[in-house]
Amino acid sequence: MGFTLVLGGARSGKSRHAEALVARHAAPWAYIATAEAWDGEMRDRIAQHQARRDARWATIGAPLDLPGALDQAGDRPALVDCLTLWLTNLMLGEHDVAAATAALEAALDGRAAPTVLVANEVGLGIVPENRLARAFRDQAGLLNQRLAARAAHVHFVAAGLPLVMKGDA
Amino acid sequence: MGFTLVLGGARSGKSRHAEALVARHAAPWAYIATAEAWDGEMRDRIAQHQARRDARWATIGAPLDLPGALDQAGDRPALVDCLTLWLTNLMLGEHDVAAATAALEAALDGRAAPTVLVANEVGLGIVPENRLARAFRDQAGLLNQRLAARAAHVHFVAAGLPLVMKGDA
């Protein structure tokens, strides 16, 4: 079964939209969280997202190992939130992004249950002055392109409203 | 009557598009300006926008009190330009954003005349290094989501071209 990629900016409502897509299927659902609570600000963001989800969501923490988390999700419809933080974790840990991306693609190809992946669009501002930020922006854009090419459905979310870029609504 | 929300980036042509939407209705029109001329750069931007509008537009300055300005506009079709500067003014003055947003929503619900609101989309670049910028980006995104959910029509403008996200063109 093809997966759905939900793209959007910060605070665009992309996570909420992705949750609604997963919740079209019968519960229980798996929420695969790539965020790590390094600081208070991140902890707050994670807590806000969690507060929205009820007990039918089982949270699987996966800062790096998305194939393992998808395997653990098994037959349950799954939401991966989000790929851009996963990429951040890979880059900060100096992991092989190309190899990790290929492993993710293989895991997605092998999945039978519905899967929705959330990613940030980060390339529509001014060129960052910081070289690392430029490198990250490049990697994030390339990852989004790769997954969008493989996805059955791609939605772009702005102000909570989805725009279908590929496949169905 | 439902309102229209026009979203777009900097220099996307969103104000011009919003003016054209208001000008579909009979003049006179109310232009509700949230900008304040703190410095020369802002003064130039305001002057450029004003130079485009003819005498059928009555300008109402409203850096903070949008409900009052909408009340003053009365039966005239009104343009609010823009919500993102209004949010900036609220945050700089340490006003209660949630309360101000609720008051704006109530004022919009009570309006019979056509209303078009302009807002910036600011969340599609790299995460800002500045914590205040991140907080602002969050608030702006949440405000856009809230108003988009309530709007009858939402247009996203890029390079002067509108894309209908909700409602009609």
Next chain:
Amino acid sequence: MGFTLVLGGARSGKSRHAEALVARHAAPWAYIATAEAWDGEMRDRIAQHQARRDARWATIGAPLDLPGALDQAGDRPALVDCLTLWLTNLMLGEHDVAAATAALEAALDGRAAPTVLVANEVGLGIVPENRLARAFRDQAGLLNQRLAARAAHVHFVAAGLPLVMKGDA
């Protein structure tokens, strides 16, 4: 014949999409490159783009003189990649942007062969703290608006997927 404008963020796949649009027409094709290799990072980006193009593409370097390059392209379908770097070159060299834009428009109006222009959308992030970056963002937005108004077709590309804003796919 009207031209096509392809807009998108960094690493959105806009160049690849634009190349595919040009390659719908019979080869040989002209690739008009506005990039200059000031440093290693830029040299790498240029090399990556070149590696993708085969011998049917003739590269014409044009950091500033786009009308001359379009004239040199003659009857060949041409790709201009990209307008945003061209604008950067104009601004860094303190050239007259308005005059250069008018000359580009005249050159496009006079062209009979298919032409695709690539440009970056840079206005969807937080307001840059740097004044020059704000000025650049303004100029880039205005240039995109001007060319979008004149274009027969405008596509917005995100994650490699084109969205038709004007004209045909």
